[in-house]
Amino acid sequence: MHIFRKAAVLGLIAGLGLSGAAALAADDPIATRQAIMSSVGAAAGLGGGMMKGEIAYSPAAGKAAIATAHAAALSFGDFFPAGSDQGDTGAAAPIWEDADGFAAELAKFQAATASAAQASGRSGPADIDAFKAAFGPVLGTCKSCHETYRKKN
Ligand code: HEC
Structure with missing residues (x-):
């Protein structure tokens, strides 16, 4: 019982932290989406x-x-408001010029991570082969989105 109450309090604190982050994100969506993508890279x-x-x-x-x-797949798309194509960003113009195409790449990313999460279950994929089957398709989504929607260096 005690542990559950503690978890609830921690959940509340995490929730407060999240709303704080969302308030900051409104000010700097570029930094937020880059940090989210960094977590995908990690x-x-x-x-x-x-x-x-x-x-x-x-x-x-x-x-x-x-x-x-x-x-990351669920949150990334929320940080591309109009005007955030300007500035220190690797996000390419087609994100805004072809919003449907970008939404389709996001949907593929979300579908791949959702089935991986499903396969992952409570304790994670049991062995490396199960992990490869779940995570391989997620890694398969990076390139096609980056090709069109991320600036080339
Ligand atoms: C739906 C499109 C999309 C998908 C899918 C996607 N990315 Fe990205 N990624 C982007 C965009 C757009 C940027 C540039 C963001 C910016 O600079 O504002 C980016 C930037 C990055 C960055 C640089 C982040 C930084 O610190 O600036 C890394 C690392 C990255 N992506 C890794 C990945 C990996 C690994 C995957 C696959 C598992 C992936 N991405 C899938 C669109 C995508």
């Missing part, structure tokens, strides 16, 4: 590292990579 580094055998596989780490990518 999740891909962890997941890819395990898939290549450079990092020992653990179901908990597999679950973390998937959950991070899924949270």
Whole structure:
């Protein structure tokens, strides 16, 4: 009982933290979406590292990579208000000029992370093969979106 009450309080604090972050995000959507994409990069580094055998596989780490990518996929699209194509951003003009196309890439990203999250279950994919099956399709979505909607360096 005590633990549950503590969890509720922590949840409340996390909730407050989130609304604080949302208030900041309104001021700097570019920084927010870049930080979200950085977290996707980190999740891909962890997941890819395990898939290549450079990092020992653990179901908990597999679950973390998937959950991070899924949270990012759900939130990323909220941070492209009109006018945020200007500034220090890698976001390319087609995001605003072809909003439907960008929405379609976002939907593919979300569908891939949602099925990975589903496959991940409570304790994460049981072994590296299960992880590859779940996370591989997520990694498959990066390139097609970046090709059109991210500026080339
Ligand atoms: C729906 C489109 C989309 C998908 C899918 C996507 N990205 Fe991105 N990504 C972007 C855009 C747009 C930017 C540039 C954001 C900006 O600079 O404002 C970006 C930027 C990045 C960055 C640089 C972040 C920074 O710090 O500036 C990394 C790293 C990254 N993406 C990794 C990934 C990986 C890994 C995947 C696949 C698992 C992925 N992305 C999938 C659209 C996408």
